[in-house]
Every structure is written in C-alpha cells, then in structure tokens.
Amino acid sequence: MTTTDETQTARPxxxxxxxxxxxxxxxxxxxxxxESTSLGELSIEAIAARAGVGKTTIYRRWSxxxxxVVDALATLKAPLPRLAGRSLREDLIACVEVFLHEAxxxxxxxxxxxxxxxxxxxxxxxxxxxxxxxxxxxxxxxxLLQRGIATGELRADLDVPVALAALIGTVVWYVRxxxxxxxxIQEGVVEQVVDHLLGGLTPR
Amino acid sequence: MTTTDETQTARPxxxxxxxxxxxxxxxxxxxxxxESTSLGELSIEAIAARAGVGKTTIYRRWSxxxxxVVDALATLKAPLPRLAGRSLREDLIACVEVFLHEAxxxxxxxxxxxxxxxxxxxxxxxxxxxxxxxxxxxxxxxxLLQRGIATGELRADLDVPVALAALIGTVVWYVRxxxxxxxxIQEGVVEQVVDHLLGGLTPR
DNA sequence: CTGTTTCGAAACTTTTACGTATCGAAACGG
DNA sequence: CCGTTTCGATACGTAAAAGTTTCGAAACAG
Numbered sequence: 001m002t003t004t005d006e007t008q009t010a011r012p013x014x015x016x017x018x019x020x021x022x023x024x025x026x027x028x029x030x031x032x033x034x035e036s037t038s039l040g041e042l043s044i045e046a047i048a049a050r051a052g053v054g055k056t057t058i059y060r061r062w063s064x065x066x067x068x069v070v071d072a073l074a075t076l077k078a079p080l081p082r083l084a085g086r087s088l089r090e091d092l093i094a095c096v097e098v099f100l101h102e103a104x105x106x107x108x109x110x111x112x113x114x115x116x117x118x119x120x121x122x123x124x125x126x127x128x129x130x131x132x133x134x135x136x137x138x139x140x141x142x143x144l145l146q147r148g149i150a151t152g153e154l155r156a157d158l159d160v161p162v163a164l165a166a167l168i169g170t171v172v173w174y175v176r177x178x179x180x181x182x183x184x185i186q187e188g189v190v191e192q193v194v195d196h197l198l199g200g201l202t203p204r
Numbered sequence: 205m206t207t208t209d210e211t212q213t214a215r216p217x218x219x220x221x222x223x224x225x226x227x228x229x230x231x232x233x234x235x236x237x238x239e240s241t242s243l244g245e246l247s248i249e250a251i252a253a254r255a256g257v258g259k260t261t262i263y264r265r266w267s268x269x270x271x272x273v274v275d276a277l278a279t280l281k282a283p284l285p286r287l288a289g290r291s292l293r294e295d296l297i298a299c300v301e302v303f304l305h306e307a308x309x310x311x312x313x314x315x316x317x318x319x320x321x322x323x324x325x326x327x328x329x330x331x332x333x334x335x336x337x338x339x340x341x342x343x344x345x346x347x348l349l350q351r352g353i354a355t356g357e358l359r360a361d362l363d364v365p366v367a368l369a370a371l372i373g374t375v376v377w378y379v380r381x382x383x384x385x386x387x388x389i390q391e392g393v394v395e396q397v398v399d400h401l402l403g404g405l406t407p408r
Numbered sequence: 409c410t411g412t413t414t415c416g417a418a419a420c421t422t423t424t425a426c427g428t429a430t431c432g433a434a435a436c437g438g
Numbered sequence: 439c440c441g442t443t444t445c446g447a448t449a450c451g452t453a454a455a456a457g458t459t460t461c462g463a464a465a466c467a468g
Contacts, residue, residue: 217442218442221444222444225446258445258448259447261444264444
C-alpha cells in the first residue's frame with residue numbers, strides 16, 4: 001500500500017531460489033527411489049546428501065516426502081514415441097522397444113514399483129501416478145490394438161485387456177527373469193516377442 | 205558326568221517351546237511381508253504384536269530379521285500341481301490357473317516382490333529364494349514347453365524363455381492392471397490367456 | 409549500502425524400531 | 439516339590455530419520 005501497486009507480477013525480493021538445486025533434488029530423489037524399493041526407505045537426509053543440498057532447501061519447497069515424490073515422478077512422463085502407422089507389427093515393435101528399455105532402467109522401473117506395490121499405503125499418490133503415467137500409455141496401446149482389429153490385422157474376437165497384458169507383461173517378465181548377475185539383453189528380442197504374440201506359440 | 209550319559213537325544217529340561225507361537229510368528233511375518241513391500245519396512249515389533257507374542261519369543265528363535273524371513277518364505281514352497289499330461293493346452297491352463305491365483309494372493313505375491321526388488325540389498329537371501337521357489341517352477345514349465353515342441357503342439361522355432369515370460373508375465377500384468385478398487389477376476393480369463401498366446405493375436 | 413530472501417550446515421526434538429534385560433507366571437522333568 | 443526353561447509384557451539404551459530451528463554467508467532489489 002506504500003509505493004507499489006498490488007497487481008504486479010509477484011517479484012519477490014531477496015535471493016532467488018536456485019534452479020540448479022531444485023534439479024539436483026529431483027534427480028537425487030529419482031535415483032534413490034530407483035535404488036530402493038519403497039517410499040518408506042526413502043530418506044530426506046539421503047536425498048539432501050546425494051543432491052549436495054541442505055535439508056532446509058528441500059523443506060522450503062516441499063512440505064513432505066509425498067509431495068516431493070509426486071513432483072519428481074511427474075518429470076518422468078516419457079510419452080510413447082510417435083508411431084509410424086505403416087503396420088501394426090511395426091508400431092507394436094516400437095512400443096515394446098520402449099517397454100524393454102524402461103524395464104531395464106532403474107529410474108523408469110521405480111514408477112512401476114510404486115504404482116504396483118504402494119497402493120495400500122499411498123492410495124492418493126498411486127492414483128495420481130497411474131493417471132499421469134500409466135493411463136495415457138494404456139489408452140494409446142488400446143487404440144493401437146483396436147485399430148488393428150478394425151484393419152483386420154488382429155482377430156476380431158481379440159480380448160484387448162489380455163492382449164495389453166501380454167505385450168507389456170511378457171517384456172517385463174522377460175527382463176526380470178534374467179539372471180541379475182549378467183543382464184544381457186539379447187539382440188532381436190523385441191521382434192521375437194511381438195512375432196510370438198502375434199503369430200502364437202503353436203505352428204500355423 | 206553325574207548320572208546321565210552324554211549321547212542322549214538332547215532332551216532339554218524346562219518348559220518346551222510353543223509350536224503354536226512359532227506358527228503364529230511365521231504367519232504374521234508372511235502377512236506383513238505381503239502387506240508391506242520391502243524387508244526394510246518389516247518390523248519385528250509389528251510381527252510380535254500381530255502374532256500376539258513377546259519379542260523375546262522371536263529373538264530366542266531367530267537372531268535377526270533375515271533368518272526369520274528365510275524360514276518364513278521356506279514354508280511357502282507350493283509346488284506346481286500334478287499335470288494331467290493329456291494335452292499341452294490343458295496342462296498350461298492348469299499352470300496358469302495357479303499363477304493367476306497366486307498373483308491375487310498377497311502372501312504368494314510377496315515372494316515375487318522380494319525376489320525381484322531386493323537383490324541389491326540381500327543378494328544371498330534372494331538367491332536362496334530364487335533357487336527354492338522360482339527355479340523349480342521355471343524348470344517344470346520349461347520341460348512342459350519342450351515337450352510341446354517335441355509333440356508338435358508348439359512351433360519348432362519356439363523361443364522358450366520368451367514363451368515362459370509370456371505365460372507368467374501376461375497373467376501377472378493382467379491382475380496388476382485391474383483397478384485396485386474392484387479387483388474382479390473375470391471368469392474364463394485363464395482359458396482366454398492361454399488361447400490368445402497359443403493361437404496368436406492375429407487371425408489365422 | 410540496506411533490507412530481504414535463499415543458501416548449506418549444523419544442532420535440536422520427536423518418533424520409531426532394534427536388540428537386550430527384567431519380571432512374574434506357567435509348563436515341563438525329576 | 440524344585441530347578442529349569444519358556445511364556446508374554448514391559449522397560450531400557452541405542453540408532454536412524456523426520457521435521458524444525460538457528461547460523462553465517464551469499465545473492466538479489468532498490
């Protein structure tokens with residue numbers, strides 16, 4: 001009320017918050033979630049230490065652990081790649097390729113781990129994650145499969161949820177089944193998976 | 205050296221340990237592992253409270269958490285059912301039925317969770333679990349698939365690890381993909397999954 | 409230069425669980 | 439009956455982490 005009007009663009013005086021620190025905190029959070037299993041084992045002090053940051057700097061931005069986790073996971077929303085649309089098989093291979101790489105990447109894996117395992121303890125958080133990171137992909141894959149049904153590339157009586165589970169579950173389980181000591185992804189596994197699922201396991 | 209000989213059958217004097225308490229401890233441990241996600245969140249005090257038992261009774265039997273977990277998980281080794289062997293499809297349905305039910309059961313799920321997520325922190329424990337609970341099934345399913353290849357029920361160029369991942373991963377992912385609020389297992393899903401995988405997603 | 413805000417570091421309080429010890433009661437053998 | 443051991447309960451000291459506060463230094467606006 002003294003000199004400046006109220007409706008200005010909120011330019012807070014004082015030292016501005018460091019964007020570098022914020023990014024370091026998010027990165028450290030994602031790293032630590034990827035290394036641990038659950039949110040219960042994620043410690044703010046470990047995040048601060050890994051990020052080279054004081055705890056104050058974290059609590060000044062996020063009031064609790066869950067808020068920080070939500071924001072950190074939100075930065076991971078890697079959308080599905082643009083699909084060429086030339087053939088169903090080609091598009092499926094492109095998608096499965098993404099799933100394969102994400103199943104091997106600790107940072108991407110942690111999203112699934114939380115979404116699958118922490119529903120009972122953090123239902124709100126898990127629902128937000130599912131909605132932000134899982135549902136769009138589910139919808140995109142569903143559309144792709146339904147397009148395949150329409151074009152006749154897929155059988156007319158296809159059960160879309162089952163086919164969905166087959167595509168993702170097979171890749172994830174394949175990676176998980178590998179010996180953790182020497183996780184070598186075989187070349188051509190993606191095509192192998194897609195062709196086995198499309199053509200079936202029995203002789204034609 | 206006074207009255208009794210040394211080489212007797214170790215009959216310790218005093219009140220015998222309660223088998224009922226031991227079972228209650230194991231049960232509580234399995235329940236809590238199923239509810240929580242990681243061994244780090246599993247607390248001895250919670251186990252004692254759930255089992256209606258003093259902490260002393262636990263520490264008198266197991267010196268640390270990992271030993272208790274190993275013993276608890278060892279009681280879970282539910283082998284695959286006897287396979288009729290009449291047809292590959294029939295046997296696969298029987299196996300997948302087991303997988304489906306176990307994917308819905310928290311107690312069985314916890315074995316997978318630990319085997320998949322805790323390798324870096326408890327490599328010894330995880331290797332024991334994999335060897336005791338996972339490998340036998342993997343071997344049984346592998347034999348079943350190879351028998352199918354031999355009888356011509358499966359294509360000759362089948363990639364067995366991929367087929368394995370497809371069978372288990374599809375079921376697990378199907379259950380996980382269900383809305384956690386109303387997890388209703390559709391009737392006939394097992395046949396649906398097996399037939400989709402065997403026959404393929406494309407029209408024949 | 410002055411005032412304000414953020415910075416990283418550290419001290420602090422509270423909570424939680426571990427692992428141990430102690431207690432009276434109960435269950436066994438001799 | 440008596441000694442021994444287990445029982446469940448409880449209390450204790452230790453340790454880790456949460457979340458808050460304090461501190462001097464640094465970064466900006468005016």
